[in-house]
Amino acid sequence: MSARPGGELFDLSGRVAVVTGGGRGIGRAISEALARYGATVVAGGRRPEPLAETVAAIREAGGEAWSHPLDVTEEASVLALRDAVLERHGRIDILINNAGIDPHYAPLEKTSFEEWRKILDVNLSGVFRCCRHLGAAMLERGGGAIVNVSSIAGRVAFRRQVPYCASKGGVEMLTRALALDWADRGVRVNAVAYAFILTDLTRGITGHEHLSKRLLARTPMGRFGRVEETVGAVVFLAAEGASSYVTGTTVMVDGGWTAA
Numbered sequence: 009m010s011a012r013p014g015g016e017l018f019d020l021s022g023r024v025a026v027v028t029g030g031g032r033g034i035g036r037a038i039s040e041a042l043a044r045y046g047a048t049v050v051a052g053g054r055r056p057e058p059l060a061e062t063v064a065a066i067r068e069a070g071g072e073a074w075s076h077p078l079d080v081t082e083e084a085s086v087l088a089l090r091d092a093v094l095e096r097h098g099r100i101d102i103l104i105n106n107a108g109i110d111p112h113y114a115p116l117e118k119t120s121f122e123e124w125r126k127i128l129d130v131n132l133s134g135v136f137r138c139c140r141h142l143g144a145a146m147l148e149r150g151g152g153a154i155v156n157v158s159s160i161a162g163r164v165a166f167r168r169q170v171p172y173c174a175s176k177g178g179v180e181m182l183t184r185a186l187a188l189d190w191a192d193r194g195v196r197v198n199a200v201a202y203a204f205i206l207t208d209l210t211r212g213i214t215g216h217e218h219l220s221k222r223l224l225a226r227t228p229m230g231r232f233g234r235v236e237e238t239v240g241a242v243v244f245l246a247a248e249g250a251s252s253y254v255t256g257t258t259v260m261v262d263g264g265w266t267a268a
């Protein structure tokens with residue numbers, strides 16, 4: 009029997025997990041959770057300070073982690089991270105595609121192609137790049153789990169959010185199509201989709217008096233999610249012991265949003 013919390017079902021000992029955008033918000037919470045269940049975590053992101061904080065928090069709690077610079081919009085950066093992980097560990101077992109941005113609230117007629125491209129490049133093409141290069145390493149070893157971070161905005165339309173909604177809708181379909189391609193080759197591909205979670209990304213919305221009231225009225229549970237509530241579904245999908253027959257699906261972590 010494993011001494012880890014969750015026992016054998018969720019035991020990630022000996023697994024190597026890469027978390028994109030692992031320095032802040034949901035990515036940090038996911039990194040810490042995967043380490044708690046035994047994984048060695050490699051946190052990637054553009055800025056070194058938040059990554060260093062994630063690594064320090066994991067080590068302080070007795071876990072194993074290190075970080076590597078990563079810009080998911082740069083193919084060379086994705087390849088450099090992949091090579092560094094393979095050189096150090098010889099394997100990648102888990103990939104969490106969490107890096108994402110949502111900087112633009114405007115109707116389409118006021119959205120430039122450059123603004124569209126920027127969001128799609130991180131949120132959707134970034135997932136493609138990481139799946140393509142880190143997933144290939146999983147395929148070579150014949151096993152792995154990919155979890156893509158999506159949003160209710162991939163299913164429910166939000167005003168003035170065309171690029172973000174399109175990017176997350178794309179992530180959901182990329183997840184399903186890729187799951188099909190790799191289903192009989194040992195690599196599972198799933199997604200989690202969150203409603204409004206209290207992080208830097210949503211501060212402008214959740215801190216806005218009228219907007220937040222409107223959103224809470226629309227949320228069956230009547231509250232925003234906390235980062236610690238985002239990790240359970242990811243650990244489940246990452247853990248072979250718990251989800252070995254699960255691929256091509258999205259777990260909604262949304263306080264009931266998409267049920268209503």
Ligand SMILES: NC(=O)c1ccc[n+]([C@@H]2O[C@H](COP(=O)([O-])OP(=O)(O)OC[C@H]3O[C@@H](n4cnc5c(N)ncnc54)[C@H](OP(=O)(O)O)[C@@H]3O)[C@@H](O)[C@H]2O)c1
Pocket residue numbers: 028029030031032033034035052053054055056058078079080081105106107108109110130157158159160201202203204205206207208209210
């Ligand atoms: N918060 C919510 O309510 C919510 C709801 C649904 C879905 N999500 C999704 O959850 C994910 C995390 O969101 P969050 O709320 O935790 O946001 P956040 O606090 O703003 O963190 C975003 C993370 O992504 C990283 N990142 C951004 N651009 C990157 C790039 N080009 N390359 C590598 N890393 C990059 C950032 O690190 P650096 O800036 O240092 O690179 C940061 O670690 C996103 O995919 C988001 O769309 C969030």
